[in-house]
Amino acid sequence: MNEEYTEKHQKLSLGDKFKFSCHKGLTCFNSCCSDINIFLTPYDVLRMRKALKMSSGEFLKRYTVALLGDEGLPLVVLRMMEDENKSCPFVAQDGCGIYEDRPWSCRMYPIFQVPSEEERFWIEERPSCLGFNEERQWTIEGWKKAQGINIFDKMNESYKATTFHDYFEKGNRLDSGKAKLFYMACYNLDEFRGFLFKTKFFDIYDVDNGVIEKIREDEEELLNFGYRWIRFNLLQEDTLKPKDKVLDKLLQSGREQ
Structure with a gap:
């Protein structure tokens, strides 16, 4: 392969340094936001649709495609536009229209996390990306902090554990x-909230009143409760307790078989 078109890979840890900067002065500005698969975490969807002031159902229908992974797990992908470049629907000439609430993968670029190693990362230096020619220097840890990754990592912990x-x-x-x-x-947190509050869910399960009020008002708390409910209902963990002790014993008995 011609060296001009060869991609350079680096494997880095949190303290290692790399050079990169993306800005409007680069002729390739916005080009990395086209013809790409962007998988969205639940927290990505929460942030993006709140920025757009849309209901979760409306956002999912308009801007995403739902797929199924090997384990039957739903995967959500950003729906790109049906233009020649398969452009991101949120990117205009001046850049990202939801930049403050952009997804985790967009924040991390050009860093990719090694799946099997928490503290290891890799960079794919593409010749078409002129940002690697800039002199701004970063550590991985510094890049993550500057891009606001920490809250995303924190909110994604329960998703990864699930x-x-x-x-x-x-x-x-x-x-x-x-x-x-x-x-x-x-x-679809709007639908999930309805499932919780428009049924007898809290008559059946023993949930602290303080938690109930938090998930009524705070969508991050609602999402975290969603993981808790999934781990109880789908993954057979004891993350919830029925108020009916007989029902609780029956559930425990069924899981032990």
């Missing part, structure tokens, strides 16, 4: 019904 759960390591798979429940609790 999707990499032992339940799936043992070969289990979500059927279509459970996949729909997972999708609702993680992504």
Whole structure:
């Protein structure tokens, strides 16, 4: 392969340094935002649709495509525009229209995390990306802080713990019904809130009143409760307790079989 078109890969740890800067003065500005698969975490969807002042259902229908992973886990991908470049719907000539609430993967670029190693990362230096020719120097840790990654990492901890759960390591798979429940609790938070507050959910499960009020008003708390409910209802963990002690014993007995 011609060296001019060869991509350079670097494997880095948190303290390692790299050079990169993206700005309007580069002729390639915005080009990395086209013809790319951007997988959205539940927290990405929460931030993006709040920035756009849209309901979760409206945002998901208009801007995303839902897929199924190998374990039956729902995956949500940003729907790109149907133009020649398959452009991101939020990017204009001046840049990202939801920059303060852009997804985790957009914030991390040009850094990619090594899946099997928490503190290891890699960079793919593409010749077409002129940002690597800039003199601004970063450590991985400094880049993550500057890009506001920490809150995303914190909110994604429960998502990772759920999707990499032992339940799936043992070969289990979500059927279509459970996949729909997972999708609702993680992504369609308006529907999930209705499920909680418009049914007898809190008459059945023993949930502290303070928690109930938090998830009524705070969507981040609602999302975290969604993970808690998924781990109870789908992954057979004791993250919730029914008020009916007989029902609780029956559930425990069923899980021990």
